Amino acid sequence: MDRLANTVRPYAWGSTTAIPQLLGTEPTGEPQAELWMGAHPGAPSRVERAKGPVALSEVIAADPEGVLGEAAVRRFGPRLPFLFKVLAADSPLSLQVHPDLAQAKAGYADEEHRGVPADAAHRNYKDANHKPELICALTPFDGLCGFRPETEAADLLAGLDVDSLKPYVDLLHAHPETDALREVLTAVLSAEKTAMAETVAQASAAAERLAAVEGPHRDAYAAYASIARHYPGDPGVIAAMLLNYVRLQPGEALFLGAGVPHAYLSGLGVEIMANSDNVLRCGLTPKHIDVPELLRIVRFEPTAPGVLRPEAVDGEETYETPIDEFRLSRYVLAEGGEPRRLTSGAPQILLCTAGTAMLRSGGTGETGDPAATNAMNAMKGTKGTKELSLGQGESAFVPAGEEIVLSGRGTLFRATVVV
Incomplete structure (x- = not known):
């Protein structure tokens, strides 16, 4: 696992204070609208390596199956299929709608065939993917x-x-x-x-x-x-x-x-979406x-907002959605509470939004038996325990197949893929 260094996007509608308050940084006076976590080419997160910071997109490109897992690559290709954000709106965003997957593929192919420049202001389809999304409130x-x-x-x-x-x-x-x-x-x-x-x-x-x-x-x-x-x-x-x-x-x-x-x-909220930039604006x-x-x-049919509340199973509170590119869940950690074991055959991004979350991988917490853990680490080629402490606003990337033991006192959001 790796701690993430993330980019803040300064869109005009953003709050000048909400994201700095979350991150514990001084406001700059400029709007700070979105904190991006993931491998989107527009602003990929960075991880530390011996020679310095490396974009998460480069880490994935170097070993897609090792980082994302075979199942995720088979379903979604050699890329992280979601983008995870903290979104801080101080004024309204555009009224908008997103295409479904078939519409996105057809629209993108058509604009490519007609030679519409990728950066043209009048271009509708930036890619061939759909953009379902989920927003979860951190404040009203x-x-x-x-x-x-x-x-x-x-x-x-x-x-x-x-x-x-x-x-x-x-x-x-x-x-x-x-x-x-x-x-x-x-x-x-x-x-x-x-x-x-x-x-x-x-x-x-x-x-x-x-x-x-x-x-x-x-x-x-x-x-x-x-x-x-x-x-x-x-x-x-x-x-x-x-x-x-x-x-x-x-x-x-x-x-x-x-x-x-x-x-x-x-x-202020956390948002997760399929990795796409396809937006059609209404005003x-x-x-x-x-x-x-x-x-x-646009689907011209009345639709109730359908407010989602998480469903809790074994301490993990999950927001159920009908798509597989992402899955969002939440852990509310209590001091002295039982550690939670997070395993997945898909990649994960973990974000602490309150308090402190302790992450441990590759150590004795995985099996409760030091000898068994050392044998397992040897088979995996790992080098023993790795620990990260995530404070408010901090995040980490966990590759597919890596088991994490989670403890602490606070709130942690987990973004992953359904495979």
């Missing part, structure tokens, strides 16, 4: 996830009492759910910009008023008003009103599958929005 965390039922969306828009929104309310009442949601989103994103900017201004002012009084959508109106302050005049503000508002409490999570529109609004961004392609990818 606000987001938007999935379409509201059309009658609920109609009631919310009608409550704003804005004349230019009434045609959308009528559409939501007049058609079946999937058709109505498609027609309204299409109309919002295709509207004349000046007229839509005025609609957004009126809707946001109404949302501010309604957020100050008791009502069934009070919290949602407050969230939409906040979005509008960050993105005045953006059609995405109205598009956001079609989506469920959700607040996660620490330890709760959301899974975002293909075709589900979503946006993160504020808070709340100055970046390119390909409306026809977006409408082809």
Whole structure:
């Protein structure tokens, strides 16, 4: 196992204080949005070697099966199939959706065939992979996830009492759910910009008023008003009103599958996703929005947010998802508690988010019998016990097949692969 040195990404929507507080570093005054852990080519983690720091991607490339395990390489190829992050949002991220695997492969092949430059601002598909993701809150965390039922969306828009929104309310009442949601989103994103900017201004002012009084959508109106302050005049503000508002409490999570529109609004969380950069944007961004392609990818069906709470088995609290590129779980460690044995035929990244976690591999803790352990180490070609102490914000990479004994007092997240 190796301690990881990780890169912080300074996106404009990031918090200036949340990640420094987690890492125990001084804020720089600049936004610190994401701490990346993994082997993504954009910012791979680094591990120490005799000649100095080496990118984790290089370590994997030198021995894919030895580092990732034969099963993971057979299923996902010679690369780490997930990216693990700490995400700190101080303002809303773009309203977005991700393609499924077949759509990503077809879209990438098409843009490659047409010669669209890989770094072109209008390119939709950066790779041929899908991007399911999971966000788990470390603090109260606000987001938007999935379409509201059309009658609920109609009631919310009608409550704003804005004349230019009434045609959308009528559409939501007049058609079946999937058709109505498609027609309204299409109309919002295709509207004349000046007229839509005025609609957004009126809707946001109404949302501010309604957020100050008791009502069934009070919290949602407050969230939409906040979005509008960050993105005045953006059609995405109205598009956001079609989506469920959700607040996660620490330890709760959301899974975002293909075709589900979503946006993160504020808070600190750990995020894990399939290793892809494929994003189609619906709004709340100055970046390119390909409306026809977006409408082809979005699943126009009401979807409850589906807040996930971990399922505990033998001290490991797991967030169940329907995909195999990643698996996220959590250990809440108590001082003097029974050590936990972590084994996997797949690679793992371990992140401490509170307290201290002690990791021991290759030593007597593996079998409880020093003679048996020494024999096992000899067969493995290892050199005895290795220990790491992870403080808050620190992480480690564990290659496939290496057994870890975990102890300490605090909270540790475990990211691995289903093989």
